[in-house]
Amino acid sequence: MKSQNPANLAALQEKATKLLAAKLGSAKINLIEKGTEMDAGSGKTVYRFKAAVQKSPNDPPASVYLTASGDEYAAAKMPATSLMIDSAKLKAAVADVAAITIDPLVNDLVLKEGDKFDETITVTVPANLVTPKADVYILADTTGSMSEEIASLKAGINSIVAAISGLGLDVAFGVGHYKDFPHDAPCFFHSLSPTGVMADINTAVNSLTVSGGSDIPEGQLFALDQIAKNPGNLIGWRNNAKKILVWFGDAPGHDPVCNSVSGIGYDITEASVTTDLQANKITVIAVSTTGGVGGLDGDPNGGGDYGACAPAGAAGQATRIAAATNGAFVDGVDATEITNIITESITATVSTINEIKLVPTGSTAPFVSSITPPSYGPLSSDVEHKLEFRVVFTGIQKCAEKEQEFFGTIDVVADGVTVAAKRVRIVVPPCEVKKRYTYVVRFIYGRQDAHGFGEKSVYRPGYYRTEIALHNDNADIAIVRRLLTVLVQAGATSGLNQVTTIAQMEGGGGLPINPDHSLMTEPIGMEKAIWKGLPPQEPVITSGLLKIVSDKPLYVSAIYTTSDLNGNGTTTNVETVEGNVTILS
Numbered sequence: 001m002k003s004q005n006p007a008n009l010a011a012l013q014e015k016a017t018k019l020l021a022a023k024l025g026s027a028k029i030n031l032i033e034k035g036t037e038m039d040a041g042s043g044k045t046v047y048r049f050k051a052a053v054q055k056s057p058n059d060p061p062a063s064v065y066l067t068a069s070g071d072e073y074a075a076a077k078m079p080a081t082s083l084m085i086d087s088a089k090l091k092a093a094v095a096d097v098a099a100i101t102i103d104p105l106v107n108d109l110v111l112k113e114g115d116k117f118d119e120t121i122t123v124t125v126p127a128n129l130v131t132p133k134a135d136v137y138i139l140a141d142t143t144g145s146m147s148e149e150i151a152s153l154k155a156g157i158n159s160i161v162a163a164i165s166g167l168g169l170d171v172a173f174g175v176g177h178y179k180d181f182p183h184d185a186p187c188f189f190h191s192l193s194p195t196g197v198m199a200d201i202n203t204a205v206n207s208l209t210v211s212g213g214s215d216i217p218e219g220q221l222f223a224l225d226q227i228a229k230n231p232g233n234l235i236g237w238r239n240n241a242k243k244i245l246v247w248f249g250d251a252p253g254h255d256p257v258c259n260s261v262s263g264i265g266y267d268i269t270e271a272s273v274t275t276d277l278q279a280n281k282i283t284v285i286a287v288s289t290t291g292g293v294g295g296l297d298g299d300p301n302g303g304g305d306y307g308a309c310a311p312a313g314a315a316g317q318a319t320r321i322a323a324a325t326n327g328a329f330v331d332g333v334d335a336t337e338i339t340n341i342i343t344e345s346i347t348a349t350v351s352t353i354n355e356i357k358l359v360p361t362g363s364t365a366p367f368v369s370s371i372t373p374p375s376y377g378p379l380s381s382d383v384e385h386k387l388e389f390r391v392v393f394t395g396i397q398k399c400a401e402k403e404q405e406f407f408g409t410i411d412v413v414a415d416g417v418t419v420a421a422k423r424v425r426i427v428v429p430p431c432e433v434k435k436r437y438t439y440v441v442r443f444i445y446g447r448q449d450a451h452g453f454g455e456k457s458v459y460r461p462g463y464y465r466t467e468i469a470l471h472n473d474n475a476d477i478a479i480v481r482r483l484l485t486v487l488v489q490a491g492a493t494s495g496l497n498q499v500t501t502i503a504q505m506e507g508g509g510g511l512p513i514n515p516d517h518s519l520m521t522e523p524i525g526m527e528k529a530i531w532k533g534l535p536p537q538e539p540v541i542t543s544g545l546l547k548i549v550s551d552k553p554l555y556v557s558a559i560y561t562t563s564d565l566n567g568n569g570t571t572t573n574v575e576t577v578e579g580n581v582t583i584l585s
Helices: 008-024 087-097 144-165 198-206 220-229 270-279 317-324 335-350 523-531
Strands: 029-039 045-053 062-066 083-085 101-103 106-110 116-125 133-141 170-178 188-195 242-249 282-289 328-333 356-362 368-372 385-394 404-414 417-428 435-448 462-472 478-489 511-513 517-521 542-550 555-563 571-577 580-583
Touching: 008 029, 008 045, 008 062, 101 417, 116 356, 133 144, 133 188, 133 220, 133 335, 144 170, 144 198, 144 335, 170 198, 170 220, 188 198, 188 220, 220 242, 220 270, 220 282, 242 335, 270 282, 270 317, 282 317, 282 335, 317 328, 328 335, 356 368, 356 385, 356 417, 435 523, 435 555, 435 571, 462 523, 462 542, 478 523, 511 517, 523 542
Parallel strands: 106 417, 133 170, 133 242, 242 282, 282 328
Antiparallel strands: 029 045, 029 083, 045 062, 101 116, 116 385, 170 188, 356 404, 368 385, 404 417, 435 462, 435 542, 435 580, 462 517, 462 555, 478 511, 478 542, 555 571
16 A cells, blocks of 8 residues: 555656566565665765565565666665665655555564464554555446447546546556346457556457347356456456456346356356455445446346246345445446546545455464454545554474574555565574483491491591582573482491492472572481481481482582591592583484
């Protein structure tokens, strides 16, 4: 959508888009920057456009510079030292060239499988808009009763095209017509695909001739079916253009158009036509003229030749089809009013947004798990709209040995036309390598009496104490388990080859140590684990190994303290313990 103001900026953008598509080697590009720059030397304002390929938004973009007259301006003429970006002009240029905006403009996400990212995307729709690019297809009833209306269309087609083009949008006109069914087979005639060449439009309209029509209902449902189903792009709709079908006639349509009569391979009904028009985002303006029987909304069942088919339609066809496609129905139009009614109806349609929604594209699209609400509209054109969409991204990709990158966009689509987009990049980090860190610390604590020295124990008489400190210097919680293997318990040797863990200080889940926190293992804790509670007396010399198993690297140190039996001659020794690392599959 773009503002109703002088069309020079729209024309500049169109030219820039073609130049950028050639530079990037792709017709599918996204304009990602638009603004003005000033050559400080000459004072000349230059319009700058920058684009990237839709499917490869992370590839190097391209830029072009245009003068106000549309001539390409060599960037070399603008030394980097003399470039000055005027923020106010930049915003004004963006508002003129691409009035609908999306915020934020970029997503750069890191998502592991199962992760979620929830954001609010705001789409701003300024007031007083017209569709930037529209294809208007004129579908006329050319049966015998329409001579005055067709003559009026021929006389007024130049003023219709001039009025719509004067709104400042990129508009193209196509032409087709229909007659009776089944008497005027094939009944639908495609004359001209949408074009902006006035001579071709005049030729197509002036070639319309009035003839045929055997009964009251005509063959418009057959024509609408062919236009909506668009086999092989029969109509030639342009990419990214709002599709507007201006249909006028003075009688209802045969419903159904049976395969047994048409031979087309399927039955055509009002319902099937409506579904196809909606699916292809075709907005229908239905203009019911005077002179026929009942107009476009008349009863299709009376006075109709259906061959082997049974009539099954109902009055009000045009009203229902126009409403279902967010279009308009105008009734009782005299031949002299055709030009004005068509012009006014098209103007109103290009100034209205029936539906605006977000559409994910590219390889990031599967990561978008929900968009709420799915759409907004219809939107009045006289006020600004700020539309908020809640978008949830969900990590769906399994990790791999290496980092994975996905690229795409979230497009703002108004009535089938992409009017803005944001770039999306999603990184799936590599799989975490699980490791186990093991530390084995010798401990000794308790009292060694003099009488046992040299007989029952290798330890000198005295008091012994070991404290083992663990520190988590990681950014994440460390899960730790401590296991005791006792070699000497209460003065008795357990055996030189003792390797069995006889006590585990933590349960199966382990003990969490928060980041930048420490844990001290003291004799009282080891005693409780060994004896399954407090021992019955003061600890007698006990020694063994404390095995520490962690999922994170730890800083481990042991503090050994000794004294004689009188508490004298105390010595302290501190040792740092290195760990072993095991890679887990």
